[in-house]
Structure formats: C-alpha cells, structure tokens
Amino acid sequence: MSWNSAHGAAMIAAAQAHEALACGVDDHVDVFGALHRAGVEVMGQKLGSLLGLYVDSSQGGMPGCLVNTGLEEVGMRHTVAHELGHHRMGHGTSIDHQEQASGRWGEGWPQHEREAEAFASWFLMPRPAARTALARCGLQHPESPLDAYRMARWLGTPYATTVRHLVRLKMIDRSTKALWLKHSPGSLKAELAGSLPLGPQAHVHVLAPAAHDATVHVTSGDCLLLAVPGGRFDRLPAGVTATPPDTDGQMSFLDTTTADHTRAAWVSEELAADATVIADTGGSELFRVVLRPAPSREGSDHFWACRPAPPHGEHHPPI
Secondary structure, rough: OOOHHHHHHHHHHHHHHHHHHOOOOOOOOOHHHHHOOOOOOOEEOOOOOOEEEOOOOOOOOOOOEEEEOOOOOOHHHHHHHHHHOOOOOOOEEEEEEEEHOOOOOOOOOOOHHHHHHHHHHHHHHOOHHHHHHHHHHHOOOOOOOOHHHHHHHHHHHOHHHHHHHHHHHOOOOOHHHHOOOOOOOHHHHHHOOOOOOOOOOEEEEEOOOOHHOOOOEEOOOOOOEOOOOOOOOEEOOOOEEEOOOOOOOOOOHHHOOOOOHHHEEOOOOOOOOEEEEEEEEEOOOEEEEEEOOOOOOOHHHHOOOOOOOOOOOOOOOOO
16 A cells, blocks of 8 residues: 555544544644543553554453553654554554664555554644644744744644655645755754753743743643743743753753743643743733643553543633
C-alpha cells in the first residue's frame, strides 16, 4: 500500500473516531481521553527501545495499550494516537519499536503500520486544529521552520510529524517540507530562546497576542516566551518561575537581560493543576493564558492525575 492510500483510509478513520469518541477537533486533541473512551485499557511504564504496543481483544480480554513513559509527553501522545489507529482500523496486536523510526522514515513499513502512522497524524492534527494553532501563532500561513515548531507546540505533536502533515493539509509543498525537515527541534527552540538556558527536553512556547485566553499544554522545564508588544509577566502562579531550571552549566539567568526577566518564565515540577499566567501589556487590557500540566503517565490510566475530557459540547471546570 502506498502512503497516499494509507492516508486516504486513515483520514476517514480519524474523522470517524473524532465523532465516535466525542473529541473536539478545533484545538489540542485529548488522545489519552479518546483511548479511554474507546474502551482500551492504557498502562504506562518505561520500556527501553519499545515505543508502545497494542493488544487486541482476540483472546477474549479487553483491548489494551502500553506506552513507554521514557518518552516525553509529545512522544507519548503520538505513540498513543498510533496505537489508537491500530484499534480503530481493526489491526491485530502490534508492537512498535524505536527502530521503526530510524533510517529513512517509513521505508519498508507494512500496510498496518503506515495506516496507524497516518491515523496518528490525522487524529492529532485535523484541519480545524491546525488552523487554530496557526491563528494562535498570529499567522496566516506557516512561512518558516520556526512557524512549524510553534504550531507543533499548540498541537502537542512532534516537529517532523507536523512538517510532514502540513503537506497533507496543503499548507506547504513537498520541496518546503524537505528543507524544513533538515532543521532539528533542538536548533529551532535554541533559536527561539536565544541566550536563555533550556533543558534538553524542554519545549519553548511563544505566546503571541493571538494566544490570549488559550490553554497551553506544558511539562516541567518548558519555557514560556512572551511575544506581546510591551508585555511583561507580573503574576506568576505557584509552579511557574522567572528562574530557569538547572541546565548543567548553561548560562546563568543572572547573565540574561532585564527584558528576559520579564518576558520569560519556566514551568517547574510544582505545577500540578491548571494555573493562569497573566502579563501586563502596558494598557488597560491584560494578557493571560491557562497552563495545563501533563500528569504522570506511570501505571494504569485510572491513577493518572487527570480526568478524561468531557464529551464534545459539554464543559466542565478545569481541574
């Protein structure tokens, strides 16, 4: 099966899954909640070189999914979406190794793996969600690898996967994709952060004016960069600090500028629930976003410190 055929089938399957599992498609997609509502038991533990696995119900038990918690949150989200693809597209038990992602991407993959990978992209990045991510970046079109990186932060998706999917969404062409894939996420986040120190797994979230009142999904160590003209952070909640984490010898925060001090903040391990970050814009209006920390994914999903998202159309107060 070609990748075009896999994407054609996966696009339909993902749209059906969004509807059946009551997932909103115009924002950050709750894939863990979707898998829970699909009746798939989810377990998280460190698995070495194993990305994850899906076990079907052919032996009489409930279907299940195991995800490697040695991955960062974005990697786990993509892996779980991939396993959900196996489940929704009627594949049997499947084991996914890191070797699958090495070498030339997708080379020699069997049909069911191509379908599951394509499903993950369409499930996590439906067109409305991609448009929302673009709008929150304050953009009409992605024009650089930095734009793709920033979109990926709003979508909660890996950079390379996002770039590849932008072609499917007709936001960039194939030659642009090839150029942008030459950039690593590490180099892009370093370019965005400038002299600010970053941990190796930290993400950089650029908060443009269009992100006002949005929810930012974060993990410990992530850096928030305020890109609001005249804006400065002046109300940081517990769990968010103007002091960067220990970054093993990177530049001390004392060496950065006063502007950095008021326009950069870091998420710490103490952020355990939704919190609002407010910035003064120098006028009558304040800029604010809600930070939503990822819970620990260790063990059964019944014990994760989060709730499945409410059915589409309902609203529950944030946890």
